[in-house]
Amino acid sequence: MTSLPSVSGSLSHCSPIELASSTTHEPVAAADRLPVVALVGRPNVGKSTFVARVTGRYEEAANVPGTTVGTLRRTVEVGGREAVLVDLPGSHSMTDQSDGLPAFWQLLLDARPDAVLAVVDAGDLAMHLPLVLACRDLGLPIVVAANLADEAEAHGIGLDVGRLSQLLAAPVHRTVGRRGVGVQAALADAIRLARRGMGSSHADDARPMTPVPPYPPALVRSVGAVAARLRAGERPADLPADLLAGVEAGTVRPIAAATLAAAERLEPERWVIAARWAAEVETREEIRQTRADRLGRIVTSPRLGLPLFVVATLGALWLTMTVGTRLAEILSTAWTGLVSPGLTTLVETVIPVPVVSSTVLWALDSGLLSMLAVGIPFVLTFYVVIAALEDSGYLASTAVLSDRVFNALGLPGRAAIPLLAATGCNVPAIYATRVLHSRRERLLASFLVSLTPCSASSAVIVAALVPYTGMGTALAAFGVVALVAIVAGLGANAILPGRQSPLVLELPPLRLPIPRQVVAKAWHRFRSFVTTATPVMLGGSLVIGALYETGAIKPIELLLAPVSAGLLGLPPVAGIALALAVLRKELALQLLLVLAIAEYGEAARSLSSFLVPGQLFVFAVVTGLLVPCVATIGALAGEFGWRRALMVSGATLATALGSGGLLARLVGVA
Amino acid sequence: MRKSESATQEWTLATIPVGQPVVVVDVGSERSDLLLVHGVRPGARLVVETEAPFGGPRVVRLGRSRVAVDRRLATGVRVTPVIES
Numbered sequence: 001m002t003s004l005p006s007v008s009g010s011l012s013h014c015s016p017i018e019l020a021s022s023t024t025h026e027p028v029a030a031a032d033r034l035p036v037v038a039l040v041g042r043p044n045v046g047k048s049t050f051v052a053r054v055t056g057r058y059e060e061a062a063n064v065p066g067t068t069v070g071t072l073r074r075t076v077e078v079g080g081r082e083a084v085l086v087d088l089p090g091s092h093s094m095t096d097q098s099d100g101l102p103a104f105w106q107l108l109l110d111a112r113p114d115a116v117l118a119v120v121d122a123g124d125l126a127m128h129l130p131l132v133l134a135c136r137d138l139g140l141p142i143v144v145a146a147n148l149a150d151e152a153e154a155h156g157i158g159l160d161v162g163r164l165s166q167l168l169a170a171p172v173h174r175t176v177g178r179r180g181v182g183v184q185a186a187l188a189d190a191i192r193l194a195r196r197g198m199g200s201s202h203a204d205d206a207r208p209m210t211p212v213p214p215y216p217p218a219l220v221r222s223v224g225a226v227a228a229r230l231r232a233g234e235r236p237a238d239l240p241a242d243l244l245a246g247v248e249a250g251t252v253r254p255i256a257a258a259t260l261a262a263a264e265r266l267e268p269e270r271w272v273i274a275a276r277w278a279a280e281v282e283t284r285e286e287i288r289q290t291r292a293d294r295l296g297r298i299v300t301s302p303r304l305g306l307p308l309f310v311v312a313t314l315g316a317l318w319l320t321m322t323v324g325t326r327l328a329e330i331l332s333t334a335w336t337g338l339v340s341p342g343l344t345t346l347v348e349t350v351i352p353v354p355v356v357s358s359t360v361l362w363a364l365d366s367g368l369l370s371m372l373a374v375g376i377p378f379v380l381t382f383y384v385v386i387a388a389l390e391d392s393g394y395l396a397s398t399a400v401l402s403d404r405v406f407n408a409l410g411l412p413g414r415a416a417i418p419l420l421a422a423t424g425c426n427v428p429a430i431y432a433t434r435v436l437h438s439r440r441e442r443l444l445a446s447f448l449v450s451l452t453p454c455s456a457s458s459a460v461i462v463a464a465l466v467p468y469t470g471m472g473t474a475l476a477a478f479g480v481v482a483l484v485a486i487v488a489g490l491g492a493n494a495i496l497p498g499r500q501s502p503l504v505l506e507l508p509p510l511r512l513p514i515p516r517q518v519v520a521k522a523w524h525r526f527r528s529f530v531t532t533a534t535p536v537m538l539g540g541s542l543v544i545g546a547l548y549e550t551g552a553i554k555p556i557e558l559l560l561a562p563v564s565a566g567l568l569g570l571p572p573v574a575g576i577a578l579a580l581a582v583l584r585k586e587l588a589l590q591l592l593l594v595l596a597i598a599e600y601g602e603a604a605r606s607l608s609s610f611l612v613p614g615q616l617f618v619f620a621v622v623t624g625l626l627v628p629c630v631a632t633i634g635a636l637a638g639e640f641g642w643r644r645a646l647m648v649s650g651a652t653l654a655t656a657l658g659s660g661g662l663l664a665r666l667v668g669v670a
Numbered sequence: 671m672r673k674s675e676s677a678t679q680e681w682t683l684a685t686i687p688v689g690q691p692v693v694v695v696d697v698g699s700e701r702s703d704l705l706l707v708h709g710v711r712p713g714a715r716l717v718v719e720t721e722a723p724f725g726g727p728r729v730v731r732l733g734r735s736r737v738a739v740d741r742r743l744a745t746g747v748r749v750t751p752v753i754e755s
Contacts, residue, residue: 092707093707096707121734123734124735126709127709127734152734155734267706268711271709272713297719297720300719300720300722302721302722302723305720305722400726400727403726403738403740404725405724413726413727501701502701502742502743503727503740504701504739504743505727505737506708506736506737506738507729507738
């Protein structure tokens with residue numbers, strides 16, 4: 001919850017007595033808190049677009065199932081009335097549970113909603129009504145938004161809103177979230193119900209399930225009996241402990257606990273009722289096939305789908321590289337031309353000690369430059385591309401197409417999403433592994449992500465090889481990296497205990513992305529990338545600078561010699577450059593040059609003067625595979641804890657060094 | 671124990687031809703929860719629309735939604751064909 005400005009403002013004007021009398025007379029407007037409306041719906045029903053319409057924030061909506069990961073609370077105002085809108089992750093049923101999160105009913109009830117706004121697909125009620133019924137069974141007031149009404153109508157499906165409202169005994173609104181049709185009205189209705197419910201909070205424990213749902217009488221009786229026992233203070237031992245704890249804490253009402261405990265018996269009934277009601281309220285002309293339907297079939301078909309997938313993937317990478325390179329040029333030229341000279345003078349004036357000022361400049365000047373030249377252009381561009389693909393609904397199709405391939409690695413096809421993201425930057429890719437269901441899958445995917453060269457290491461591979469050995473060698477290096485990653489992935493899948501969960505994925509219809517939503521989403525993710533990566537980048541540069549400027553780098557170099565010279569067949573300077581690449585990936589090459597010039601003199605300005613092509617190749621491949629950078633390790637630790645983070649990093653390091661050593665022997669440099 | 675006990679020809683979601691409308695008889699026991707929440711339930715009418723390459727998932731149409739189902743999981747779903755009138 002962010003703020004309660006108008007409420008607290010109005011409070012200051014009334015005396016405690018006035019306040020007390022106003023609450024007794026008008027229980028609907030409890031002044032001490034805002035009514036809470038929970039937004040519930042199946043994944044991909046346009047819930048987030050719905051919120052965006054109300055709040056004007058477009059960031060976290062995606063045309064991919066299950067992309068709203070956390071619970072978002074926002075204060076909204078509709079028709080002069082404020083309320084807290086809680087956007088819950090899309091869910092198929094009350095018992096849905098994704099890795100690391102509590103079950104959906106727990107998320108919902110912990111938000112302490114006064115009313116539920118259930119968003120359903122107007123064209124597919126049979127699939128969407130069971131969740132609505134489940135919400136109603138919790139004893140919460142509900143309002144239904146029959147969303148995507150335009151898509152339904154394009155398919156020749158109409159809806160008798162009045163009749164549905166009668167059946168559900170709840171207000172039903174026809175809405176088109178994308179265009180804002182009916183959105184305000186639906187929310188206003190939900191706020192109205194929420195305010196009404198607040199006055200009589202928990203008094204409804206006394207009423208039975210109202211209105212009586214059309215469940216078999218025996219089932220209603222048995223659920224009612226459990227609720228009655230709970231209300232009487234009994235705590236039946238056959239009820240799940242978390243439900244009993246919820247009842248004790250007051251978050252779960254007795255009737256809610258009783259219906260949740262009976263979920264397995266109620267759920268089949270809900271689906272039967274949903275199918276019957278859907279048939280009753282849907283008016284169908286002949287069902288029309290839209291262009292999106294046909295296209296949707298084509299992109300998952302074996303013959304055309306695969307080539308399209310290859311084209312789309314390469315296209316996305318090409319676009320990212322082209323636009324990213326261009327942006328990088330512009331930004332780094334601007335920095336070196338406009339900011340860098342002034343900054344250098346400033347730092348040197350403020351800090352008169354040369355060692356310290358140079359160290360600080362490593363961080364402020366070259367550290368920030370690398371953010372501008374590598375981090376920002378490639379990551380931002382990639383986010384825009386991926387957001388557009390997400391919103392179009394195509395990303396889900398790629399998950400289906402690549403499923404079989406990823407199965408071999410113990411992953412479902414969904415893993416394509418974080419891996420694509422990893423080619424931009426590993427940090428957001430680690431977060432993107434949340435689209436996977438189990439911890440095992442997330443760890444396996446994170447390992448592959450760590451082995452995937454990000455834009456910074458790709459830049460090193462290209463810059464180290466293309467000028468000296470040509471384009472073909474660079475492509476070969478990427479090929480070797482991919483091969484190693486696949487072999488390592490196969491190995492990790494065999495070693496890690498457990499099994500992969502089979503893919504069952506709802507495919508969203510293809511839609512034209514909303515530009516504003518795409519940009520807002522990319523920007524939102526980009527912002528969190530910048531705040532995570534910048535401090536790490538600055539800190540890392542500071543450490544490298546201090547080591548270099550104080551000469552402390554020399555002993556480390558000697559320490560690493562057995563690995564760099566013995567195992568990889570590389571000169572000592574290359575060893576230290578690789579080691580420090582943990583702090584800043586793209587520095588591997590720059591650092592190598594700087595250190596080489598310091599060691600061998602000006603002649604070392606060209607890599608080829610002290611590295612033979614075989615060594616360059618080994619250096620490039622190892623850089624591509626090597627330990628994730630500190631920012632990635634931090635992200636891993638944040639998601640899985642330090643033990644797992646170090647395990648993944650260690651496995652990556654071992655893979656990189658092992659394959660590097662093997663490669664060095666194959667090309668004959670060690 | 672994986673083998674089907676009945677000797678008669680039995681159709682599953684993995685074997686029905688693309689385009690053949692069927693009704694689900696039984697969803698099997700392995701991870702049936704995943705199927706149930708997507709509406710693949712006994713009595714549901716569906717049709718296989720396409721299938722992903724290399725023995726990948728089969729894409730099933732149920733009413734207006736499309737659901738991709740892992741091939742191995744599909745072998746556990748017993749179905750019976752619908753004869754169009």
